[in-house]
Amino acid sequence: MKILFNKKFLLHNVDSPAEGAYRVKDFTDINDSYVNGERWIKLIHSKEYIYRIKQACFSNEVAAEVQLTKDSYEDACIGVGLAVKASDQGDFAVIRPPGHHAGRETAAGFCLFNNIAIATQKHVNEGKKVFILDIDGHHGNGTQNIFYESKEVLFCSIHQEGAYPYTGFVIETGKGEGFGHTMNFPLEAGKGDKEFLECVHKAIKRAQEFKPDVIAVSAGFDGYEKDRLLGLKYTRRGYYECAYRLSKTFKNKTIFAVLEGGYHDDNRPLVDSFIEGIEIGGRPPKVRFNEDMAIG
Numbered sequence: 467m468k469i470l471f472n473k474k475f476l477l478h479n480v481d482s483p484a485e486g487a488y489r490v491k492d493f494t495d496i497n498d499s500y501v502n503g504e505r506w507i508k509l510i511h512s513k514e515y516i517y518r519i520k521q522a523c524f525s526n527e528v529a530a531e532v533q534l535t536k537d538s539y540e541d542a543c544i545g546v547g548l549a550v551k552a553s554d555q556g557d558f559a560v561i562r563p564p565g566h567h568a569g570r571e572t573a574a575g576f577c578l579f580n581n582i583a584i585a586t587q588k589h590v591n592e593g594k595k596v597f598i599l600d601i602d603g604h605h606g607n608g609t610q611n612i613f614y615e616s617k618e619v620l621f622c623s624i625h626q627e628g629a630y631p632y633t634g635f636v637i638e639t640g641k642g643e644g645f646g647h648t649m650n651f652p653l654e655a656g657k658g659d660k661e662f663l664e665c666v667h668k669a670i671k672r673a674q675e676f677k678p679d680v681i682a683v684s685a686g687f688d689g690y691e692k693d694r695l696l697g698l699k700y701t702r703r704g705y706y707e708c709a710y711r712l713s714k715t716f717k718n719k720t721i722f723a724v725l726e727g728g729y730h731d732d733n734r735p736l737v738d739s740f741i742e743g744i745e746i747g748g749r750p751p752k753v754r755f756n757e758d759m760a761i762g
Contacts, residue, residue: 467722467741467744469493469560470496470557470560470561471560472498472541472544472561473494474498474537474541475541475560476491477541478535479534482533483694484531484729485532485564485727485729489562490562492733493560501547502543502544503543503584504546504547506547507579509584510584510587511568512570519542519573523542524539530567530575530578532576538578541562545565546584549724552585553589557722558724558725558741563577564576564727565581565582565724566686567607567608569607570612572608574607576727580608582598582609583609585722586598590616590618594618594678595619595677595679595680596618596679596681597676597680598622598684599622599669599673600621600625600726601662602625602726603626603629604629604631605623605631607631609621610634610638610648614648615641622648622651623650623651623684624651624653624665624669626696627655628655629655635650638650649669649672651665655696659699662700662704673716674715678716680719680722681722682723682724683721685725687705687725687727688729690705690730690736692730693729693730702732702735705739706740708743709744709747710747711747712743713743713744713745713747717747717748717750721744
């Protein structure tokens with residue numbers, strides 16, 4: 467699993483104390499990856515919505531609590547492109563703006579286009595089943611709403627109870643053909659790795675029944691103990707262990723991740739810990755020497 471990044475992401479919403487450029491400043495040693503994902507946005511969003519967002523960016527408007535510029539639209543298109551590329555290659559797309567609060571026709575919570583939903587829909591269109599694990603500390607309401615009636619996508623969200631966007635209750639389980647394909651795990655503020663990993667375990671158990679072809683992780687790091695917006699207490703070890711369990715369980719499947727939230731200065735070490743968990747979890751166990759089987 468490699469990190470996909472582009473320094474242009476530093477030009478979007480530069481000075482915001484919330485979803486600002488500081489969030490990805492530690493990734494500038496990564497060689498730029500570039501894919502213009504504009505052609506894929508229509509997999510989820512309508513032409514009218516895409517046009518509205520483009521015009522809002524070129525007119526320097528405010529949307530989703532974000533001051534938009536021309537750079538914002540280019541960054542959003544590159545973000546979609548890198549999310550799709552990550553989904554094809556099993557990589558981690560470190561992108562801005564984030565996406566999991568964006569609905570088909572709505573921008574919200576710093577999100578313009580739903581990056582992980584777009585990448586997921588591409589794979590669904592190719593006949594694959596996708597398990598989305600959203601570990602952002604805020605509920606991924608946009609992603610949930612987009613796939614709420616789909617039987618091809620299993621969406622599981624682990625998030626802080628009672629926080630923005632004030633959705634993600636356990637009774638939200640899907641509708642129509644998608645009934646039973648949504649699971650929510652709200653946690654009280656103050657909960658840490660133990661409770662987080664218990665939820666990860668339950669989501670993975672359900673995913674094993676679902677038998678996905680692709681595992682998509684909405685990797686928000688605002689559940690981290692140093693986050694400025696939420697009150698969860700996850701540590702680097704928790705993110706490592708989450709990734710390790712995913713990779714160990716789904717060894718022969720494509721696992722990719724897309725950056726969502728994380729409002730602190732430690733996103734780089736947390737991404738590195740997550741990738742380390744994926745890499746170690748995906749390695750076969752060492753063959754142990756068995757004296758009983760030795761010859762000579």
